[in-house]
Amino acid sequence: MSTNGVSNGVSNGLHLHSNGFRLPESKGCISPQVELPPYLERVKQQANEAFACQQWTQAIQLYSQAVQKAPHNAMLYGNRAAAYMKRKWDGDHYDALRDCLKAISLNPCHLKAHFRLARCLFELKYVAEALECLDDFKGKFPEQAHSSACDALGRDITAALFSKSDGEEKKAAGGGGGPVRLRSTSRKDSISEDEMVLRERSYDYQFRYCGHCNTTTDIKEANFFGSNAQYIVSGSDDGSFFIWEKETTNLVRVLQGDESIVNCLQPHPSYCFLATSGIDPVVRLWNPRPESEDLTGRVVEDMEGASQANQRRMNANPLEAMLLDMGYRITGLSSGGAGASDDEDSAEGQVQCRPS
Known part of the structure; x- marks a missing residue:
């Protein structure tokens, strides 16, 4: 879910600088040092430790807390991106x-952010734009x-740009493997001119709230x-x-x-009451309880697990979705788990996807 955007954080298109990826010149520049107050430095350190332990959501939430208090610190944005x-x-x-x-x-001298x-452009299938950005880097x-x-x-990027020739080229080559040709796979090539105009006039979302799932019914309400x-x-x-904090999205x-x-x-x-309803033939009313009272059985303690299960639900095949709707819990979330890795991190060198 997002504001000024679409549900579950999927944007309606890239919103970038008007000059594309020709970002500010940074040769010979000196990175500005923005010191964090001691309490925010501790939050950043906690986020870095969560990142090192592969607790990605916790790291994101801690970086978001720091970003809210220090919105002009480039390092916090770069670390949260990682x-x-x-x-x-x-x-x-x-x-x-x-x-x-x-x-x-x-x-403009933030090396890791440039890389x-x-x-990110490559992962979002903007391959030609990723190549342009890498050359700029x-x-x-x-x-x-x-x-x-x-x-x-x-x-x-090169592997994504290269493709086998079409059937005519294969036939001309005598039915063999055929020549390999380089082609541009910019996502803009597959978007109509009218849609490009609409995307340029659209607004990007300001905040993104994720963890929930909306694939079965189309009447999910969101409210303040x-x-x-x-x-x-x-x-x-x-x-x-x-329930999320509005400003931090945590x-x-x-x-x-x-x-x-x-x-x-x-x-x-007027009062601190919330009414909810769904498939059950009841409407439930919710209000805050004193901290001294025992929590009810309706509190989901494992919020991270619930969010990951919903990510799996949104990307599940029809059989998995049916089993999830029947109450079965499917293990083995494929993306973002503890064993996740990519070529960028496995490679040695200064440019790596680690926080600063």
Whole structure:
């Protein structure tokens, strides 16, 4: 779910600088040093430790807390981009791309942000744009042009750009393997001119809230909640409803609102009450409890596990989706797990997807 965008963080197109990827010149420049207050430095260190332990969501939430307090610190955006790239949930590479652009706008000499931008474009299937961005990176940072990480990304882009020739070329070659030709695979090539105009006029989302799932019904409500509308609430196909902090987008609570699906949520206009309904023939009312009281059985303790299960649900094949709807829990989430790795990180060299 997002604001000024579309659901579950999938944007309606790239929103980049008007001059494409010709970013500010950075040769010979000196990176501006923006010191963090001691308490934010501790938050950043905690986020770095979570990243080192491959706890990507926790790292993202901690970086987001720091970004809210220090919105002009390029290093925080660059580090959060690295965590998004490692987690690999739906929409994460696009959020990482946005963070890279923000980091570069704050610090044109941010080497890792430049490189991660090229990687994000490649992962988003903007292959021709990724090649342009990588060439721009090599020009700005010539000492990194032949690093192992840069070479690995270059090989990935080249492999994506090359394709086997069509049937006529194969036939002309006598039915053999056929020549290999290089072609541009810019995503813009497959978009109509009218759609390009609409995308250029569209607005990108400002905040992105993820963890819930919406694949079964099309009436999921999202609403503001709290005395100052400081929270966002939304239903989900797993029978839960999710509560996020509005400004940081961090998930703060997951509650079981239905045995099947939560579709509707409405806050009381004056009192701290929330009404939810779904497939069950009941409407449930929710209000805060004193901290001294025992938590009810409807609190979902493993919020990370619930969010990962919903990621799997949104990308499941029909059989898996049916089993999930029947209440079965399918293990082995393929993306963003503890064993996830990519060529960029496995390669040695200064340009790596690690926080600063």
